[in-house]
Amino acid sequence: MQNVKTYSQTNIEVGQFSQLPLRQKYAIADLLYVAYGLLIVALVLVSYILGMFDLLPHDPQQIHMDMLLAPPASNGYLLGTDFMGRDILSRLIMGIQAYFLPGLLAISIALTGGVVLGILAGYCDRKTETMITYFTNLVDSFPRLVLILLVIAAFKPDIYYIMVVMGITGVPAVATAIANKIRYLAHKNFIEAAVALGLRTRVIIFKHILWYNCRALLIIQATLGMGEAILLETSLSYLGFGVQEPMPSWGNMVQSGANYFLQGNFWPSTAPALAILFTILGFNLLGDGLNNILEDRRGR
């Protein structure tokens, strides 16, 4: 026990960071990326809660035959109406219900599976590592959308089951990142010291590797995973496999506005497409910005 105390008092890692200035100078672009990403995350979160409690400007499914295809900012309809006179803003906000919780499910499965396999691959013997490499390669052999179409054909599942499959296909990326990180950390002084001091493997893995050194990595993977989940959900509902009309989803909104788009009425299709664009962009930029700020300086 005394040894453990000594270790935590003399923070061995200090040596590594002491050469860096306390206030690091980050690239402006990375800070902007993160700021924009956080704005988008906040918007999605607020809209999700608004949609959950039905705090919408209009009923998203109410048809107004006198207000077909109204342009934005007309007569109380901030983003206009679609081809059935339904309020686009309300439908966009409701559309977040279609992917938010399923996306979180996919992320948590990908992170949990990835962490377990990553630790096993990075910390155990070669045989385990080979098996895990086989598994990740196997999962990576399937194009995600095609595999999900197979699952849809087999089970006609709802979006949560689809997102379980999505989560499983997300495992390899997380596992590889964690395993690489562990391999990089394994012969660092502080881990060797921890091993030499007789800390339990459990403590080393969960506290010193995962908590102190993989937090950032996991947050980054989660953000990027949310972007992918949104892309997948919108693609599926575009293809007609996800949320069905009249329930709004960004994907089926783009799809149902398509005919009007080709006639020159761009807006009903473009509004949800822009929502997809700026949301996914936000999550991607947040992930990359955080990666540049948190990982690159410590990782190399």
Added chain:
Amino acid sequence: MTSIPLKAIAFALLRELALALLLLLGVSFVVFAILYAAPGDQFSVLLEGQLPSEEVRAGIRAAMGVAQTWYGQYFSWLLNVLNGNFGTSVRTGQPVAGVLLNASLNTLYLTLGSMFVTLAVAVPIALYSSVRGHLAVISWPLTMLGYLFSALPVFWLGYIAIYISIHGFNFFPLSSSSQTPGQHDWLYTLVPVLVLGLGSGTISEVIRNLREEMSRVMADDYIRTARAKGASVWRHAFKEGLLLPVTEIVASKIPFLLGGAVIVEQIFNWPGMGRMAWQAAQDRDFPVIMGIVLAAAAFVRLGSLIQRMIHIAVNPQGARD
């Protein structure tokens, strides 16, 4: 410079080949397991609904020699697949293998073309920003543009392309019902290829990876030496800074492109695997979707096998371990 014995290279190649085959075996097992777990009797699906009772069906199965155990069914199914017998489509009654071959060729054209488009856009941007630094005046907007294109929903991009080609160029870019590849007017091919290449979400990743690799190589000692003695930097940096990362990214992005092809083929009515997969998922047409998943996985493994071969050819030293 040490010479690497040919034996080591041959051994490495064989190992890669064996690994690819082993992975495809795993793929077939996963596909079988999913279909086996699905409700209904996928491996004699045409019997379903045509015969009144379970005993009669069991009798027919025994008479036809359908295996009883799951591993028996798996092996007889696998043997059939290896012989090129994927069954017949539930919807059309045609044998899957022939249709699949046609469709996969069409998808191959689409994905190869779009990969070329992606590289044609991404490589110059990556090289420029790796030479000029991350935040050079032009490089930053270019990188931003890459991000934008990656987040763009490809189906919306497809509509824009259709609209522009109808109203700007006065032609309708949906391919006709002709099933044979190579008979389309090249314009009909060009629009879907451009849309998938720009909208598949791979551009920004190609840019990012390539920029990192190229910057790393440019900072290496041997490039500095080449520069100091006045040799062509480009020739020295090409293999490790461009060829290897590009093949690696392309191989790892094949699944993405095949996924994007599902949507693009749907928009443009392209007679490929993706559209077939969509139709099969709608109809629960198990033989077809099964064949497509196997073919798609085979594409992925083939791409990654080629990438490993290039890697070994460029860097035989790596074949040793």
